[in-house]
Amino acid sequence: MTITIQSVSSTELERCARPIVAVDLVIVAMQSGALSVLLHRRTEPPFEGTWALPSGVLDVANQGWQGESIAEAARRIFEYQTGIASASCHFASLGAFGRVGRDPRTRVISMGWLVGVSPEQAARVDTDLTCWSAIANEVPWLRLAFDHAEIIATAEATIGTTDATSLALSLVSQPFTVADLRGAYEAVLGRPQDARNFRRKFQRLVDIGTVVASGDKRHQGKSRPANVWRAAADQTNP
Amino acid sequence: MTITIQSVSSTELERCARPIVAVDLVIVAMQSGALSVLLHRRTEPPFEGTWALPSGVLDVANQGWQGESIAEAARRIFEYQTGIASASCHFASLGAFGRVGRDPRTRVISMGWLVGVSPEQAARVDTDLTCWSAIANEVPWLRLAFDHAEIIATAEATIGTTDATSLALSLVSQPFTVADLRGAYEAVLGRPQDARNFRRKFQRLVDIGTVVASGDKRHQGKSRPANVWRAAADQTNP
DNA sequence: GCAATAGTGTCTTTCAGACAATATTAG
DNA sequence: CTAATATTGTCTGAAAGACACTATTGC
Structure with missing residues (x-):
């Protein structure tokens, strides 16, 4: 039996259901000699009251045409959430996180990004509803929102395998x-x-x-x- | 100035525009000692008549709840397009390709996947509208549909840097x-x-x-x- | 015996890791 | 001179690359 490869038709492309595409940021900085991750406490459901990674939604329609690229979204959301200029920071993609049910509200595909910031930059982030949590500290990971513990684990693996x-x-x-x-x-x-x-x-x-x-x-x-x-x-x- | 990190609100999540999420497959096999990529000729716009990678759209709504994971989609689309059981094949993610305008019809974020298949499996694919093109052959890359040349270039880079x-x-x-x-x-x-x-x-x-x-x-x-x-x-x- | 492919051992270079002594400043 | 940190060099083992010979089969 042989198979003929088919393209996705334009009508199918228009009709099919679409997921949200988001960006989750693993922002790391040195805190007293150890790597720490920036977390913030959620103030609304789902996962109200638990710690989560800073995140945002990919812009698909603004800026006149089809929105922004994924890398642009990562930098825009980083700057919006931290107030830090992204130019001096290290950005590395952690890949896509798209497990079914990772967000109970709707289907969300999230692109994980690792961001490294300097101590001065880290000190500028408000610590009102946020905290820097040592990445070696296992305890908070058990109670993170969504699949953010998995994203941080992927970040740790990426950090360990790529050039430092x-x-x-x-x-x-x-x-x-x-x-x-x-x-x-x-x-x-x-x-x-x-x-x-x-x-x-x-x-x-x-x-x-x-x-x-x-x-x-x-x-x-x-x-x-x-x-x-x-x-x-x-x-x-x- | 300090900044307070904010979550994406549920109402914003419902309202915002969404992209299509697709899968593009870089299926490689050995052809007379060299690596070749499976391409198929498009039969409708855009890029009608040009060569393209086999692809498909992520299922977001079927199967009862939120559809399928990205890895499941890659294997489903691979099996649908080639008729080859995916269990014996090597799958590796190439990351996300989300440039604005990569598909002129609508915003599409595509997940690239590298798939290795054996000569027997490669021989089962119909060669009617498809071809196996040597990856070292630069000529066809110039005229590939969408950003598929970039995806293949990423595949080559991934092949060269990861364990073979x-x-x-x-x-x-x-x-x-x-x-x-x-x-x-x-x-x-x-x-x-x-x-x-x-x-x-x-x-x-x-x-x-x-x-x-x-x-x-x-x-x-x-x-x-x-x-x-x-x-x-x-x-x-x- | 000859052709053809399978299989094995040595040398060198390169890089990472373990290890100790000297140099420059403030007090 | 002492305390404290900065800077430099040697040895060793693991892995990769260059290189030649022996082993087993069909004819």
Whole structure:
């Protein structure tokens, strides 16, 4: 038996039911040396009173034509929810989360995005109905709204398998010392990094131009001053 | 200035415009030693007469409640379009493709999926309005419908960066010889593999149980018979 | 014996991880 | 001089790539 491949007809395309497409943000920052996720407390059903990821709905009709791209939506919703300019932040897609029933109201396909922000940026977020929860802390995950625990688990897996450099660079204040960046790597990778081996890895980042010397030095207390560095301009992933 | 994070309200969720969510399949198979992609010729606008990837629309309302998950949709549409049982095939998500204007009719967010099929399965697909096009062949990509050239480019990038083992195992007939699998690796990686170094890599797959000896031997023409092997049962990615 | 493919071992390079000593500042 | 942090170099093991020979079959 052979099969002939068929296209979706235009009439079928017009008639068929459509889901909502949303964006869920896993916004991470360093809090006292560990990775934390930004959560906010829901004030209406469903899941009223539980913690949830910041999110928003993809714009399909505005801006004159078909709305905005998914990456644009992620940045717009991030800026709307946090007030932070997205240009200096690291964005990485976590894929689609489309389980049936993940939102009991209607069918929602959500695109997960991982966003890394610096300590200064993180400090600007209002903590009224929000909190930064350590990602290693298992307790709150059990009671998160929707499938947000699954999205955070995917974020953890993505963080663990992709190159840590872009994310770590987005988590440190600019400019930074080698020790600062090493701390970010340790937060991202979840394990201590040997200072000497890390310096070798850092040197490779210098050699390929990912980080550049700022020329200044910085010293804290009574110790030898450290050289300070900056991420090269093109470190954000669109 | 501080910002308070807000949830999407239920009324906004009901009112807002919704996109179509679709699935585009990059179905790959080995054709005379090289990777090929299954294309079909469109018979209606838009892009009438041009080549396109097999695709379908996510089911949101049927099956009683909210329809099907994205992975279920990918397998359903694959089986509908090819007649091949999806259980023995390798599925990997390529992410979302949601550029504004990618479909001129209406806003469509498409989930790309990479599917690897064996030569026997590939041979079952009718070649009436379809073709297997070598993935290294640049010419047809220029004239593909929608953003399907971009999806195939993403598939190539994904193939080049992820571990080739699962995909290669899905591309060979079962059972297979070491030389068969090496040919699949060469097609996937796009470069020749040294037989001796590959045997060492293969031995690691045996050691961790990814492939198991079938016990038989196979010989072609006048040469020494080769041992034949099988992929372990749990090689498909859902 | 000859043709053809299957299967095995060694050397080198590269990268990651374990490990200790020296350098520069404030006090 | 002491405290504190910054910076640098060596050894070792794992894995990948380059490379040549032996083994088993049909004819």
